[in-house]
Amino acid sequence: MARKYKGIDHLTPVDRVVVGLMIAVPTLLVLWLVWVPAIGSVLLSFTNWDGIGPISSAKNVGLKNYTDVLTIYPPFVPALQHNLIWLAVMFLIATPIGMFLAVLLDREVRGSRVYQTAIYLPVVLSLALVGFIWQLIYSRDQGLINSVTGSSIDWYGDQRYNLWAALIASSWRHVGYIMLLYLAGLKGVDPTLREAAKVDGASERQTFFRVVFPVMFPINIIVLVVTVIESLRAFDLVWVINKGRNGLELISTLVTSNIVGEASRIGFGSALATFMLVISSIFIVIYLRIVMREQR
Amino acid sequence: MTAGSDLPLVSVPRSKNPLASRRAESSGAKKQRNRGIQVFLAIVALVWIFPVGYALLGSFRDYAYTAKNGYMSFGGFTLDNYKNAWQQANFSHTMLNSAYITIPAVLLTLFLSCCVAFVVSRFSFKFNLALLGMFTAANLLPPQALLIPVYRMFRAIEVPFWFSDSGTLLNSYWGLILVNVAFQTGFCAFVLSNYMKTLPRELYESAVIDGAGVLRQFFTLTLPLCRPPLAALATLEVTWIYNEFFWATVLLQSGDKFPVTSSINNLRGQFFTDNNLVAAGSVVIALPTLLVFFLLQKQFVAGLTLGATKG
Numbered sequence: 119m120a121r122k123y124k125g126i127d128h129l130t131p132v133d134r135v136v137v138g139l140m141i142a143v144p145t146l147l148v149l150w151l152v153w154v155p156a157i158g159s160v161l162l163s164f165t166n167w168d169g170i171g172p173i174s175s176a177k178n179v180g181l182k183n184y185t186d187v188l189t190i191y192p193p194f195v196p197a198l199q200h201n202l203i204w205l206a207v208m209f210l211i212a213t214p215i216g217m218f219l220a221v222l223l224d225r226e227v228r229g230s231r232v233y234q235t236a237i238y239l240p241v242v243l244s245l246a247l248v249g250f251i252w253q254l255i256y257s258r259d260q261g262l263i264n265s266v267t268g269s270s271i272d273w274y275g276d277q278r279y280n281l282w283a284a285l286i287a288s289s290w291r292h293v294g295y296i297m298l299l300y301l302a303g304l305k306g307v308d309p310t311l312r313e314a315a316k317v318d319g320a321s322e323r324q325t326f327f328r329v330v331f332p333v334m335f336p337i338n339i340i341v342l343v344v345t346v347i348e349s350l351r352a353f354d355l356v357w358v359i360n361k362g363r364n365g366l367e368l369i370s371t372l373v374t375s376n377i378v379g380e381a382s383r384i385g386f387g388s389a390l391a392t393f394m395l396v397i398s399s400i401f402i403v404i405y406l407r408i409v410m411r412e413q414r
Numbered sequence: 415m416t417a418g419s420d421l422p423l424v425s426v427p428r429s430k431n432p433l434a435s436r437r438a439e440s441s442g443a444k445k446q447r448n449r450g451i452q453v454f455l456a457i458v459a460l461v462w463i464f465p466v467g468y469a470l471l472g473s474f475r476d477y478a479y480t481a482k483n484g485y486m487s488f489g490g491f492t493l494d495n496y497k498n499a500w501q502q503a504n505f506s507h508t509m510l511n512s513a514y515i516t517i518p519a520v521l522l523t524l525f526l527s528c529c530v531a532f533v534v535s536r537f538s539f540k541f542n543l544a545l546l547g548m549f550t551a552a553n554l555l556p557p558q559a560l561l562i563p564v565y566r567m568f569r570a571i572e573v574p575f576w577f578s579d580s581g582t583l584l585n586s587y588w589g590l591i592l593v594n595v596a597f598q599t600g601f602c603a604f605v606l607s608n609y610m611k612t613l614p615r616e617l618y619e620s621a622v623i624d625g626a627g628v629l630r631q632f633f634t635l636t637l638p639l640c641r642p643p644l645a646a647l648a649t650l651e652v653t654w655i656y657n658e659f660f661w662a663t664v665l666l667q668s669g670d671k672f673p674v675t676s677s678i679n680n681l682r683g684q685f686f687t688d689n690n691l692v693a694a695g696s697v698v699i700a701l702p703t704l705l706v707f708f709l710l711q712k713q714f715v716a717g718l719t720l721g722a723t724k725g
Binding site: 155 | 448449451452454455456458459460462463465466468469472480481484485486526527529530532533537538543545546547548549550551552554555556557558559560561562563564565566567592593595596597599600603604615618619622627628629632653656657658659660663664675676678679681687689692693695696699700703704706707711714715718719
């Protein structure tokens, strides 16, 4: 049946329904399971709902949950500190190492592909598994470190060391990920820029810092956002080690144990959740501004 | 992002494999320096591969032997750890669970994101960009912050028993699948829409003139042309959803539904942990993703870096 051609964007009534469904189903799913819960967490954080009675029994308690978190909840400050340390290590150590390795790999010395493969191998492993693999190195009685050095430190158990032990394991994976992102970015830099810098007599270091690095502004921002969000979401690794206790408290594990654990303190957990949401939204907005700019 | 723990990159996948070789030019002093870099990278690569290699080695060693002679010894090789780990962690069961969750979740994610991407790239509505932003941002929110409402909703929603034997969405495969889909659709839709925008509009023009409706354009024109990004995304999503830990841990409470990644703690004894057994179990758990890594490496990298650059 030949339809009269009315332009490429003309839609028959059937087409309208189809297009509507194609957009509505995924949108509703994401609204239902991501955005409604996000708003729900914020709203619940202002109530005293105990999670047992009906939700209509919840009363507005204003900022009480927030002041409680700050004043009478001992794990909060350590958790915040740990998250900040986590971020600092990822940002100041792991990310630069990843970038540095990418710059070296970008020079295409012999065997680059092999080295690159080895370095990004941990990226395909889950963080939970990373925790287990490193246990073989850290464990007190059977671990590699103690059997080589003869010490008897419980690297995952001792409060003085376990955060750093977890950070090394986490960096192991993060470096590979950043390396991969950055390498892709470097490959995309217009080669004529480097040529031009060379002709102008710039050294390699100058070329990188004055020409290549600034050109990679979008990638740099994305790497920054990735690092911040990953540090905020860090969870799996410490959860498999000891469910985030005893020196490994993180905001994400506090939220989880306040809800899933024995004591389910909904309003309280929601205040912590809101805190995470606020910080992540700042960086999500930055991220969206960068990637959406390319869309226009 | 475990599914959660990996973050997407942006832009257009039309660039060639970002890791493709570029010709290296060399001369005297540079050669010397490249040698230095090569040695340095080789050392780094060895350090990086070491934990995995060490796990692999330990997995083949007898516990009694290493307990007596220490790990610095040589010998005591056995395959028993694999046999025991397989039983203790109930891998034949949890591997199946992982498949029940991963396969539908990946298929659904790809299908729904194709739908979104198609509409957004094919038609120009005012709200397109906002819509895409809403999907992409959803991918980046910390899942722990959404836990309470999702958990409560799932517990309250009753479903027929043929759909979930727990009677609610909590503790059911479908609940978990839907959460994974909701989180991953954003990233895939974003990547796919970028790709679809590069398809020439003339294709649709001739299809419309031939009288093809939207559905036919979608299934016979757009989807076949999107095979390259779909292959890359499928590889990546299989790895992420297989690796997903958080939602599976909190939404499936009965151990018999846990997928491989969340049942990882089964490897630990209650009072005593045999590290060689843990090593064997870890190798088994890593195996599917390592296979993906070695067989589909190109797809994986392409997926992860999907057009970090506009090639």
